[in-house]
Amino acid sequence: MHRKVTKAIFPVAGMGTRFLPATKSVPKEIMTLVDRPLVQYAIDEARAAGIKEFIFVTSRGKGALEDYFDNAPQLEQTLREKGKTELLDILKSTNMDSGEIAYMRQHKPLGLGHAVWCARRLIGNEPFAVILPDDVIAAETPCLQQMVEAFNENPGNIVAAMEVPDDKASSYGILDIKDDMGDLVSTKGMVEKPAPGTAPSNLAVIGRYILTPTVLEMLNKKQVGAGGEIQLTDAIDGARSTGEEVYGFRFKGHRYDCGSKAGFLQATVAFALARDDLRDDLRDFLYAVVEADKAAR
Numbered sequence: 001m002h003r004k005v006t007k008a009i010f011p012v013a014g015m016g017t018r019f020l021p022a023t024k025s026v027p028k029e030i031m032t033l034v035d036r037p038l039v040q041y042a043i044d045e046a047r048a049a050g051i052k053e054f055i056f057v058t059s060r061g062k063g064a065l066e067d068y069f070d071n072a073p074q075l076e077q078t079l080r081e082k083g084k085t086e087l088l089d090i091l092k093s094t095n096m097d098s099g100e101i102a103y104m105r106q107h108k109p110l111g112l113g114h115a116v117w118c119a120r121r122l123i124g125n126e127p128f129a130v131i132l133p134d135d136v137i138a139a140e141t142p143c144l145q146q147m148v149e150a151f152n153e154n155p156g157n158i159v160a161a162m163e164v165p166d167d168k169a170s171s172y173g174i175l176d177i178k179d180d181m182g183d184l185v186s187t188k189g190m191v192e193k194p195a196p197g198t199a200p201s202n203l204a205v206i207g208r209y210i211l212t213p214t215v216l217e218m219l220n221k222k223q224v225g226a227g228g229e230i231q232l233t234d235a236i237d238g239a240r241s242t243g244e245e246v247y248g249f250r251f252k253g254h255r256y257d258c259g260s261k262a263g264f265l266q267a268t269v270a271f272a273l274a275r276d277d278l279r280d281d282l283r284d285f286l287y288a289v290v291e292a293d294k295a296a297r
């Protein structure tokens, strides 16, 4: 029987340059979609998938992230005294149990692969998940839960994948497909940001992974790849070359690239429209803005 996936790594040590100047002092992962930080969506998704240990790979300037996961006894007390039970419940739902969450420093931004490698001692010899909080996925069944279910049927490395148009393929890691089984796709390779017209398929890798400890062994080699960074994709390819399967998984849901301004804005609108307390006013406002914009052109 293979081991269950109970640990997840959240690599959040990147500099978030696309959101400067905000990210000068605010970690990108704390920025909010409506009223919840990106990282809260990632934690909720991981919990739904059965994750029990949450490992954050952080860097200098990410203190606000650690504070966010602390309990806030004073705030709780004030809300209790004022009888604001609804807010109190919201606040408590974000509390983490002692020992559930760990922080590891990545001292230099040497790449996503390197960030994952920094957490190796906390993972040990078992399969683990990697979640990039930049990728927010709206789904009926949370994406990582879908992937854990797929992993339980087909143990191996599993990367979340989605179809992208030809002209967008060069912005992603693209899967080279061996066998297409529908939701699950076995692969013979992965190409990081292929030159236009050379992508082996339209299936792009996004920020959810279930990986075997072999990937950590491969990362031990500290092989420098594209962009002068230690790439997670290279280590996953390395695991394939030892005979392990690497599957792409077509998840059900909509992924928002909240690492980009356009994706972040789209997610903000979509998540606000999904809320009963905001939908009507926002919809009226959006119609009016679009009409005014059309008239001005």
Ligand code: UTP
Residues within 6 Å of the ligand: 011, 012, 013, 014, 015, 016, 017, 018, 019, 057, 106, 108, 109, 110, 111, 112, 114, 115, 132, 133, 134, 259
């Ligand atoms: P990105 O490529 O989006 O980089 O990293 P970034 O620094 O977050 O943002 P930009 O491009 O400068 O705006 C993808 C994920 O990998 C993590 C990031 O924190 C993000 O979750 N990462 C990247 C690390 O943890 N360490 C690294 O050295 C690089």
